[in-house]
Amino acid sequence: MSVIFADAWLITMNERREVLEGASVCVEKDRIVAVSTRQDLERRFPSAEIVDCKGRIVMPGMVNTHTHLFQTLMKGLGDDMVLKKWFTCMTGPSGVHLTPEDAHVAALHGCVESIRSGVTTLVDFMYVHTRPGMIKAVVEAFDETGMRGFVCRGFVSLGLEYGVPRELIEEPEHAIGDAREQMRRYNKPGARVQVGVAPNMIWAVDEKGYRLTRKLADEEHALITTHVAETTFELQTAASRYGQTDTEFLSEIGFLGPDVLAAHCVHCKPHDIRILKQHDTKVAHNPCSNLYLASGCPPIPEMLMAGVTVGLASDGPASSNNHSLFQAMKFAALIQKGFHQDATIITAEKVMELATIDGARAVGLEKEIGSIEVGKKADLVVIDFNNAFMMPIHHPVSAIVYSALGNEVTTVMIDGRFVMRDGVVSNVNEQAVRREAQIHADDLARRSGSDKFKKRPWRSMAI
Numbered sequence: 373m374s375v376i377f378a379d380a381w382l383i384t385m386n387e388r389r390e391v392l393e394g395a396s397v398c399v400e401k402d403r404i405v406a407v408s409t410r411q412d413l414e415r416r417f418p419s420a421e422i423v424d425c426k427g428r429i430v431m432p433g434m435v436n437t438h439t440h441l442f443q444t445l446m447k448g449l450g451d452d453m454v455l456k457k458w459f460t461c462m463t464g465p466s467g468v469h470l471t472p473e474d475a476h477v478a479a480l481h482g483c484v485e486s487i488r489s490g491v492t493t494l495v496d497f498m499y500v501h502t503r504p505g506m507i508k509a510v511v512e513a514f515d516e517t518g519m520r521g522f523v524c525r526g527f528v529s530l531g532l533e534y535g536v537p538r539e540l541i542e543e544p545e546h547a548i549g550d551a552r553e554q555m556r557r558y559n560k561p562g563a564r565v566q567v568g569v570a571p572n573m574i575w576a577v578d579e580k581g582y583r584l585t586r587k588l589a590d591e592e593h594a595l596i597t598t599h600v601a602e603t604t605f606e607l608q609t610a611a612s613r614y615g616q617t618d619t620e621f622l623s624e625i626g627f628l629g630p631d632v633l634a635a636h637c638v639h640c641k642p643h644d645i646r647i648l649k650q651h652d653t654k655v656a657h658n659p660c661s662n663l664y665l666a667s668g669c670p671p672i673p674e675m676l677m678a679g680v681t682v683g684l685a686s687d688g689p690a691s692s693n694n695h696s697l698f699q700a701m702k703f704a705a706l707i708q709k710g711f712h713q714d715a716t717i718i719t720a721e722k723v724m725e726l727a728t729i730d731g732a733r734a735v736g737l738e739k740e741i742g743s744i745e746v747g748k749k750a751d752l753v754v755i756d757f758n759n760a761f762m763m764p765i766h767h768p769v770s771a772i773v774y775s776a777l778g779n780e781v782t783t784v785m786i787d788g789r790f791v792m793r794d795g796v797v798s799n800v801n802e803q804a805v806r807r808e809a810q811i812h813a814d815d816l817a818r819r820s821g822s823d824k825f826k827k828r829p830w831r832s833m834a835i
């Protein structure tokens with residue numbers, strides 16, 4: 373099957389960063405085979421189906437480099453809380469009561485939400501394994517919706533004293549053994565969905581956990597992701613336990629490398645940034661979550677200046693309340709401008725790079741996805757800019773980063789298959805997914821006791 377996306381305003385994200393007006397893209401099977409004029413492509417591919425993209429922007433599918441899909445069921449329950457309470461009173465207990473059915477429904481909804489906001493690759497960090505079958509539940513949701521990405525087998529090996537529920541704590545050997553088993557099951561060459569491994573963070577994982585992770589990733593050539601320097605608490609625990617920052621510690625034990633995707637890095641010092649660059653370790657930047665949980669403003673401009681690869685992310689919806697990368701793009705720009713009181717510190721174009729080609733590099737897929745170029749996978753997003761928010765329009769990148777709400781995405785293709793067409797999600801019944809998600813969200817809140825946050829009193833002042 374061939375498809376021509378015809379007459380679009382094309383944001384290619386190729387090496388020359390060409391933005392082409394009235395351009396067309398031809399897809400055959402799962403690959404982009406040509407970028408040219410409509411006339412030329414119609415002549416060369418006469419049997420191709422035409423998707424008319426006049427008045428539309430076509431851009432590469434976005435890469436969300438960090439989320440916890442199961443938290444899709446927890447939107448709004450943790451609002452306006454300090455992080456410790458957010459974790460011990462809501463997210464932790466919800467994790468304890470999560471079933472694989474909940475995880476599956478949450479992931480289905482999270483994937484649909486992502487597709488609707490132009491995301492074609494997701495990195496899920498799944499650290500709840502109180503019952504068997506959690507990874508399978510999430511992988512199946514990727515399969516059903518057509519999503520591309522990584523389902524990372526997370527784990528927690530300590531942290532009882534900090535309020536981590538006992539049920540979530542696992543022996544590192546057990547977690548790594550399970551991760552290896554899942555990798556061997558799913559990580560076939562060229563698979564659209566791959567399993568990675570994800571030690572949670574410095575105060576919740578012991579040294580053995582990190583060392584075993586490194587060994588596993590080396591043996592299985594798998595993606596590693598972990599939280600780094602998200603809050604000052606991480607730095608305090610790292611300092612008291614190891615006498616150094618978490619970045620320094622992870623470097624010293626040989627954990628860091630180009631296959632490590634470090635989420636947050638809010639409190640990385642200049643020395644830490646140099647270490648990240650030295651190891652070519654990648655960063656997942658979660659601007660909405662960092663603000664929501666009051667973690668701080670990460671030194672993204674400093675990382676970019678140092679040559680560190682940074683991808684964009686939503687984080688789990690318990691701390692960002694949706695999976696919109698449109699919101700993440702706008703916040704990524706605004707947080708830096710406001711914090712530095714410098715409007716030039718980051719540009720709309722750079723933010724677009726973080727969301728696409730840099731995100732692809734962050735997960736090691738820059739040769740396959742992240743731009744519209746001949747030979748790459750056909751992961752494409754069509755945006756209808758004929759609406760009140762994006763019009764009048766002068767520059768498509770500016771309109772997407774600063775003006776769009778995200779619901780302007782009309783059509784999404786992943787791996788050459790339509791996963792949404794003219795506003796209709798293709799592979800699953802979206803209404804049914806949403807209905808099920810609400811049922812599971814209500815039930816999980818009731819079982820975990822966090823339904824008290826649903827009927828919270830009106831609180832004009834801080835709690």
Ligand SMILES: [Zn+2]
Nearest residue numbers: 497635687688
């Ligand atoms: Zn996270």
